Amino acid sequence: MKKIIMITVLLSAAFSAQARRGATDLTLKNSMAGFASESIEHSMSVLNRTNPTVKDQVAGASVQIISAADSTVIIELTDGSEMTFNCIRFDDTSRGGTVLKKEVVCRQ
Numbered sequence: 001m002k003k004i005i006m007i008t009v010l011l012s013a014a015f016s017a018q019a020r021r022g023a024t025d026l027t028l029k030n031s032m033a034g035f036a037s038e039s040i041e042h043s044m045s046v047l048n049r050t051n052p053t054v055k056d057q058v059a060g061a062s063v064q065i066i067s068a069a070d071s072t073v074i075i076e077l078t079d080g081s082e083m084t085f086n087c088i089r090f091d092d093t094s095r096g097g098t099v100l101k102k103e104v105v106c107r108q
Contacts, residue, residue, distance in 0.1 A: 030101070030102050032065060032068075034102070035065065035068075035071060035089050035102070035104065036063045036065060036071065038089075038104040039063050039071040039073050039085075039087040039104055039106060040061050040063050040073055041104075042085075042087060042104050042105060042106040043061070043073040043075060043085040043087065043106045044058070044061070044075070046085060046106055046107065046108060047075060047083065047085075047108075050108065054077060054083075057077045057078045057079065058075055058076070058077060058078075059076045059077055059078045060075075060076045061073060061074065061075045061076065062074050062076075068089070069088055069089045069090065070086070070087070070088055070089075071086075071087045071089075071104075072084060072085070072086055072087070073085040073087060073106060083108065084108070085106040085107065085108050086106065086107060086108075087104055087105065087106035087107075088104070088105055088106075089102050089103065089104050090102070090103055090105075091103075
């Protein structure tokens with residue numbers, strides 16, 4: 001019983017330390033749902049950087065997954081116009097190359 005408690009304490013400490021270092025749930029990030037979410041997030045970021053005057057005019061956004069590495073995001077504005085962003089997903093490393101993760105980059 002003491003061994004089980006000790007293992008549980010060690011695992012809890014390891015997960016807590018990992019969370020404090022800013023680790024994310026790579027299972028979600030590497031999934032198609034994570035790809036869709038990050039496609040919209042990065043498209044909105046690009047929109048905000050390139051055209052900050054329309055950021056308050058966003059009425060909605062939709063994403064279409066084309067393949068495991070390509071998606072298209074359509075941002076709808078309140079005036080009825082749409083802005084289209086093409087996104088790609090690629091392998092990237094972090095923490096000095098010790099963690100392999102997926103990154104998403106979008107362009108208009």
